[in-house]
Amino acid sequence: MRSKQDTLYVGSLAKGLRLLRAFDEEHTELSLAELAQRTGLDKSATQRLANTLHVEGMLDKDPDTRRFRPSHAWLQMAYAYYWSDPLVGQAMPKLIDLSQDLGETVNLTELSGDHIVYVSRLPCKRTYFAATIVGRRLPALSTSAGRAMLATFPAAERAAAVEGWSLRRFTPTTTLDRDEIGKSVEQAVRDGYSISTGQMILNEIGVASPIIGPGGRAYAAVQCSVSAHTWTRDRVIQEIVPKLQDTANAISPSFQTQRGGGFSGA
Amino acid sequence: MRSKQDTLYVGSLAKGLRLLRAFDEEHTELSLAELAQRTGLDKSATQRLANTLHVEGMLDKDPDTRRFRPSHAWLQMAYAYYWSDPLVGQAMPKLIDLSQDLGETVNLTELSGDHIVYVSRLPCKRTYFAATIVGRRLPALSTSAGRAMLATFPAAERAAAVEGWSLRRFTPTTTLDRDEIGKSVEQAVRDGYSISTGQMILNEIGVASPIIGPGGRAYAAVQCSVSAHTWTRDRVIQEIVPKLQDTANAISPSFQTQRGGGFSGA
DNA sequence: TTTTGCGTATCATATAATAATACACGCAGC
DNA sequence: GCTGCGTGTATTATTATATGATACGCAAAA
Numbered sequence: 001m002r003s004k005q006d007t008l009y010v011g012s013l014a015k016g017l018r019l020l021r022a023f024d025e026e027h028t029e030l031s032l033a034e035l036a037q038r039t040g041l042d043k044s045a046t047q048r049l050a051n052t053l054h055v056e057g058m059l060d061k062d063p064d065t066r067r068f069r070p071s072h073a074w075l076q077m078a079y080a081y082y083w084s085d086p087l088v089g090q091a092m093p094k095l096i097d098l099s100q101d102l103g104e105t106v107n108l109t110e111l112s113g114d115h116i117v118y119v120s121r122l123p124c125k126r127t128y129f130a131a132t133i134v135g136r137r138l139p140a141l142s143t144s145a146g147r148a149m150l151a152t153f154p155a156a157e158r159a160a161a162v163e164g165w166s167l168r169r170f171t172p173t174t175t176l177d178r179d180e181i182g183k184s185v186e187q188a189v190r191d192g193y194s195i196s197t198g199q200m201i202l203n204e205i206g207v208a209s210p211i212i213g214p215g216g217r218a219y220a221a222v223q224c225s226v227s228a229h230t231w232t233r234d235r236v237i238q239e240i241v242p243k244l245q246d247t248a249n250a251i252s253p254s255f256q257t258q259r260g261g262g263f264s265g266a
Numbered sequence: 267m268r269s270k271q272d273t274l275y276v277g278s279l280a281k282g283l284r285l286l287r288a289f290d291e292e293h294t295e296l297s298l299a300e301l302a303q304r305t306g307l308d309k310s311a312t313q314r315l316a317n318t319l320h321v322e323g324m325l326d327k328d329p330d331t332r333r334f335r336p337s338h339a340w341l342q343m344a345y346a347y348y349w350s351d352p353l354v355g356q357a358m359p360k361l362i363d364l365s366q367d368l369g370e371t372v373n374l375t376e377l378s379g380d381h382i383v384y385v386s387r388l389p390c391k392r393t394y395f396a397a398t399i400v401g402r403r404l405p406a407l408s409t410s411a412g413r414a415m416l417a418t419f420p421a422a423e424r425a426a427a428v429e430g431w432s433l434r435r436f437t438p439t440t441t442l443d444r445d446e447i448g449k450s451v452e453q454a455v456r457d458g459y460s461i462s463t464g465q466m467i468l469n470e471i472g473v474a475s476p477i478i479g480p481g482g483r484a485y486a487a488v489q490c491s492v493s494a495h496t497w498t499r500d501r502v503i504q505e506i507v508p509k510l511q512d513t514a515n516a517i518s519p520s521f522q523t524q525r526g527g528g529f530s531g532a
Numbered sequence: 533t534t535t536t537g538c539g540t541a542t543c544a545t546a547t548a549a550t551a552a553t554a555c556a557c558g559c560a561g562c
Numbered sequence: 563g564c565t566g567c568g569t570g571t572a573t574t575a576t577t578a579t580a581t582g583a584t585a586c587g588c589a590a591a592a
Contacts, residue, residue, distance in 0.1 A: 007542075008317040010580070012549065013282035017322050020343070028350035032570060044551050047571075051274040056283050066570065070347040072378045072403075075385060077286070078344035079401030081336040084294035088399070093392040100390060112338045119341065120399075123388070124366060126359040133354070133386075134400070135345030137338075273573070276549070278580065299538060310582050313540075332539065 015041060016049045020058065023070050025130075031067045078134065085110075087211070087220055088119060091251045095222065098247045099124055102240060105131070107223040109145040109208070112137065114165035116146045119220075128201060131225065141165050141181050142174060144194040144206035145221040151188035152210050152218040158185055173198035193241055195233060203228040207236055209248035222248045281307060282315045286324065289336050291396075297333045344400065351376075353477070353486055354385060357517045361488065364513045365390055368506060371397065373489040375411040375474070378403065380431035382412045385486075394467065397491065407431050407447050408440060410460045410472035411487040417454035418476050418484040424451055439464035459507055461499060469494040473502055475514035488514045 022030060022038040030038065036046035050068060053059040059068045082088050091108050099106040099122040108120040115137045123132045130136055140146025141162065150161055162182040168174075175181055175196075188194035195207040206225050210218030224240055288296060288304040296304065302312035316334055319325040325334045348354050357374050365372040365388040374386040381403045389398045396402055406412025407428065416427055428448040434440075441447055441462075454460035461473040471492050476484030490506055
């Protein structure tokens with residue numbers, strides 16, 4: 001049915017991508033049948049597409065169980081991404097310094113629609129698995145990083161975002177009240193950083209400072225997560241925030257002018 | 267021409283993947299014409315495939331320059347990979363401890379054909395960019411990690427690998443003499459670890475210890491890179507190797523039995 | 533101004549993807 | 563040990579779908 005834009009839309013390619021997207025936290029290894037079920041494609045199509053992805057090295061296949069798994073090529077995609085994102089190269093050395101200085105986990109996040117994406121992570125303490133790996137997407141409104149970035153936007157956009165961006169409950173203490181989130185964002189406007197507690201994980205304090213880009217708008221942030229067992233909000237503000245802001249500010253200059261915020265997604 | 271396996275090979279999908287692979291260290295941002303040139307596809311095909319990838323969120327497009335770039339989805343691929351690789355979850359906390367203990371860069375690498383892939387990196391010191399990001403592929407024979415893993419293979423396989431696996435020059439001091447590499451591997455067989463100098467970068471000392479998997483064969487290794495300006499080979503062996511081996515050995519047990527080395531690529 | 537290169541859009545053609553079908557295998561229950 | 567189900571695999575005729583030549587508009591270069 002040549003759905004989207006008719007002639008310049010290749011359905012087979014799109015279907016192949018659906019196979020790739022079928023793998024996530026809870027589906028780490030899929031059989032042909034599962035793949036077909038999860039993608040909604042019929043058995044034959046799944047077979048052909050999965051086979052192609054296997055031959056092309058995008059999917060590994062267990063010779064015994066015949067189940068498919070993401071291949072190392074998936075990591076190479078990240079490798080290529082890192083080279084293409086000018087921010088990463090600028091930020092990395094400074095983030096390393098910061099993490100060594102603080103002795104706490106430091107992250108680089110970017111805005112992606114109404115979500116944030118962890119682009120680089122420098123774990124210094126043992127934490128839960130998801131906090132140690134890159135590529136995670138979280139609703140921006142539920143994270144200190146998202147709020148810190150949003151705080152650099154014009155008031156009208158802030159309000160619209162607080163109103164409309166997606167939310168999801170992660171812990172019993174995740175804030176779902178948009179008014180409260182709005183206040184947190186406005187606080188970040190005044191402070192120049194954002195701090196939050198127990199949004200993604202219980203007893204976790206997150207604090208973030210925006211990396212100012214073109215037009216004064218931030219599309220990235222330096223973020224730091226610490227345990228509420230060893231830290232208090234006040235101590236974080238006194239001891240971490242200044243260094244966090246210094247780091248973010250040190251990264252910002254290179255991005256004031258170039259790269260006009262462009263590069264839109266679909 | 268339905269090249270590979272005729273009926274269960276979807277050419278359009280494979281072509282789409284070629285577009286993705288066109289992005290690398292030196293090609294971080296490509297125009298339609300460049301994309302066509304690099305993939306060998308004609309203009310129309312490139313146009314349709316790139317458009318599809320854009321619509322599906324795999325490629326960002328600068329509205330002004332009309333050039334394409336890897337999107338955040340490329341990082342999400344890495345995210346999915348991490349969940350699917352059982353080794354990462356097991357290793358991560360121990361790697362964090364090790365890096366904090368040593369105060370030096372610690373890496374987790376896996377074997378992928380005759381190359382190694384950096385699966386996780388915990389940089390503690392500023393280094394060159396490529397050493398801070400995951401997904402990099404390097405010829406196994408040129409790396410301490412590759413040699414450490416190879417050393418766990420049967421003698422015949424070791425010999426065949428030393429003879430046949432690919433090599434490439436990275437620095438003036440990269441060893442291209444296969445006899446010498448063979449000796450290094452045999453040394454690793456005796457020592458249980460491998461150490462090398464200036465293979466990838468001048469004045470860099472690399473040392474690696476294998477993570478023993480099923481059948482006593484290693485498909486992964488814990489690796490550590492330090493600067494020859496502040497370290498000597500002997501000091502590395504005395505101060506780093508023991509802790510490195512402890513860490514690798516602590517990760518190994520879970521992989522002695524399960525996951526029969528399977529999951530072959532194409 | 534002319535030329536060149538690029539991104540975009542359209543269209544007739546037949547190639548290449550489709551989905552139905554059939555077979556082989558392992559496993560559960562009976 | 564037989565039967566039936568679920569799976570992975572393989573083959574086929576059919577036509578929908580991807581193709582690539584062609585043409586247009588717009589820049590920047592000559």
